[in-house]
Amino acid sequence: MSETKIALVTGAGRGIGAAIAEGLAARGMTVIAATRADLDVTDDTSVAAFASRCDRLDILVNNAGISGGRDGQTPGEADLAVIRAVYETNLFGVIRVTEAFLPLLRKSADPRIINVSSGTASLHWNTDPAHNFAARGTPLGYPASKAALNMLTVQYAKAFPGMSINATAPGACGTDFAKDLGLSLERTAADGAAIAIRLATMDGPPTAAFVSDEGPVPW
Ligand SMILES: NC(=O)c1ccc[n+]([C@@H]2O[C@H](COP(=O)([O-])OP(=O)(O)OC[C@H]3O[C@@H](n4cnc5c(N)ncnc54)[C@H](OP(=O)(O)O)[C@@H]3O)[C@@H](O)[C@H]2O)c1
Numbered sequence: 001m002s003e004t005k006i007a008l009v010t011g012a013g014r015g016i017g018a019a020i021a022e023g024l025a026a027r028g029m030t031v032i033a034a035t036r037a038d039l040d041v042t043d044d045t046s047v048a049a050f051a052s053r054c055d056r057l058d059i060l061v062n063n064a065g066i067s068g069g070r071d072g073q074t075p076g077e078a079d080l081a082v083i084r085a086v087y088e089t090n091l092f093g094v095i096r097v098t099e100a101f102l103p104l105l106r107k108s109a110d111p112r113i114i115n116v117s118s119g120t121a122s123l124h125w126n127t128d129p130a131h132n133f134a135a136r137g138t139p140l141g142y143p144a145s146k147a148a149l150n151m152l153t154v155q156y157a158k159a160f161p162g163m164s165i166n167a168t169a170p171g172a173c174g175t176d177f178a179k180d181l182g183l184s185l186e187r188t189a190a191d192g193a194a195i196a197i198r199l200a201t202m203d204g205p206p207t208a209a210f211v212s213d214e215g216p217v218p219w
Contacts, residue, residue, distance in 0.1 A: 007021075051101055062115045114167075117153070122147075125217075165208065167210045169195070
């Protein structure tokens with residue numbers, strides 16, 4: 001009988017991360033649902049201490065993320081401190097956590113990393129006049145941090161061909177994240193979690209892909 005798979009989800013206290021953790025647990029995995037208090041992805045000591053307490057890992061879901069809000073993220077009025085904070089969580093946080101857990105993932109028979117990105121990171125959609133992103137103002141640092149996360153995903157995937165390493169676009173969901181930006185959205189956290197759960201559980205997963213639950217997302 002095969003061993004129960006172990007998954008770590010960051011930012012799992014609420015929103016899409018909580019829904020990913022619940023979904024993986026419901027599918028029989030042992031899930032480490034890490035909240036910020038357990039594992040602050042911006043803090044070297046916190047991440048190293050948490051990693052030192054784990055002895056196995058099959059699936060890492062880098063979900064923790066922030067928008068940074070709208071203030072200081074408008075082109076022409078950019079506040080570098082705000083944008084640095086966004087990058088610290090959404091990009092450097094992912095590198096910090098991934099590097100800390102790679103030694104365990106490399107021992108897994110079926111290692112997977114799922115980076116929760118965003119459709120707003122798509123350069124194609126942002127420059128396609130037929131797509132609503134082309135005309136819409138989005139906070140400056142947030143989509144840039146997620147576009148960088150996508151490139152990070154590809155670089156890790158190339159470096160570790162034995163792993164499945166992908167980025168997801170959860171779609172705009174009515175979590176606190178959206179409410180804090182003044183958005184009212186019908187799509188639920190569970191809807192946004194579905195693609196990460198699929199990548200974590202499917203047979204023959206892709207690697208170096210950017211996907212939503214509707215299929216590949218153009219980079
Ligand atoms: N909602 C959307 O429309 C949408 C669309 C595309 C992509 N996403 C992405 O989906 C992911 C989850 O978003 P969400 O909508 O679920 O947002 P959310 O409801 O605001 O939840 C974000 C989670 O990330 C955690 N977090 C933030 N900074 C952290 C840190 N430094 N260390 C550890 N955990 C931290 C939060 O912890 P606390 O509770 O302690 O703050 C919270 O659990 C994010 O990466 C986001 O960019 C969301």
